[in-house]
Amino acid sequence: MITLAVSAIEKNRAAEVSMLVNTCVGCHGNDGSSVGPATPSIAGMRKPLFIKAMQDMKSGKRPSTVMGLLAKGYTDEEVEMMADFFSKQDVVRYTQNFEHEKAERGKELHNQYCDGCHKIEGRDQPLFNALSGQWMPYLKFRLSDFRNGDASSSMMASALEYFIMNNESEESLEDLLHFYGSQE
Numbered sequence: 001m002i003t004l005a006v007s008a009i010e011k012n013r014a015a016e017v018s019m020l021v022n023t024c025v026g027c028h029g030n031d032g033s034s035v036g037p038a039t040p041s042i043a044g045m046r047k048p049l050f051i052k053a054m055q056d057m058k059s060g061k062r063p064s065t066v067m068g069l070l071a072k073g074y075t076d077e078e079v080e081m082m083a084d085f086f087s088k089q090d091v092v093r094y095t096q097n098f099e100h101e102k103a104e105r106g107k108e109l110h111n112q113y114c115d116g117c118h119k120i121e122g123r124d125q126p127l128f129n130a131l132s133g134q135w136m137p138y139l140k141f142r143l144s145d146f147r148n149g150d151a152s153s154s155m156m157a158s159a160l161e162y163f164i165m166n167n168e169s170e171e172s173l174e175d176l177l178h179f180y181g182s183q184e
């Protein structure tokens with residue numbers, strides 16, 4: 001009896017999750033692997049990062065185009081259920097239009113300035129967003145937001161300030177994007 005009741009609850013929950021995420025996959029792609037280019041993949045995103053992103057976009061702390069309004073429609077419990085679902089999906093990394101030379105330079109810059117937090121090798125750093133294979137136009141928007149008042153991360157604000165201080169040309173930021181885009 002008890003097992004039956006539990007499995008009925010689980011079934012209901014699975015149906016509820018699939019109804020919730022149905023709204024998201026229209027933009028974020030099948031199981032959260034976006035076909036780009038300005039909508040990020042959210043498959044495999046760590047739960048705490050996912051929840052923080054939703055909260056920051058909802059409160060307006062993090063600027064957004066569509067997500068701020070959309071996030072307002074969900075309770076904390078629903079966000080948690082969606083975070084759980086997407087964190088368990090494998091991300092599909094699509095081939096992007098990157099230039100080899102820029103990607104090579106970007107790799108060195110990444111290792112010097114970014115890898116301490118955003119590990120590329122292993123791709124399993126739990127505390128920071130995975131950048132490899134994320135859509136280049138999306139990353140570009142996000143980087144320029146961090147520099148123009150995205151208050152969601154003081155760590156990123158200072159990491160970029162330090163980076164810009166040491167690499168005066170804007171091209172070096174572009175090189176980083178080509179490196180992330182080259183990670184299929």
Ligand code: HEC
Binds near residue numbers: 082
């Ligand atoms: C109309 C298209 C659209 C829909 C529908 C949509 N998103 Fe988004 N999502 C975006 C865009 C575009 C961004 C980038 C931020 C912005 O500009 O709003 C984004 C960003 C995000 C991020 C941040 C990712 C990161 O790397 O920081 C999360 C998490 C997210 N969406 C979750 C969801 C969830 C959960 C749903 C379903 C309830 C959803 N989205 C529905 C377009 C959409």
Ligand code: HEC
Binds near residue numbers: 053155159176
């Ligand atoms: C001290 C740690 C740290 C360093 C160094 C760092 N970052 Fe970050 N980065 C973060 C954190 C924390 C976040 C999550 C921000 C949030 O909560 O939205 C982040 C988020 C990002 C995002 C947004 C990803 C997404 O899915 O929206 C990009 C892009 C990014 N970092 C690029 C870089 C680049 C490029 C460098 C090197 C120049 C760098 N980071 C160095 C901590 C760091």
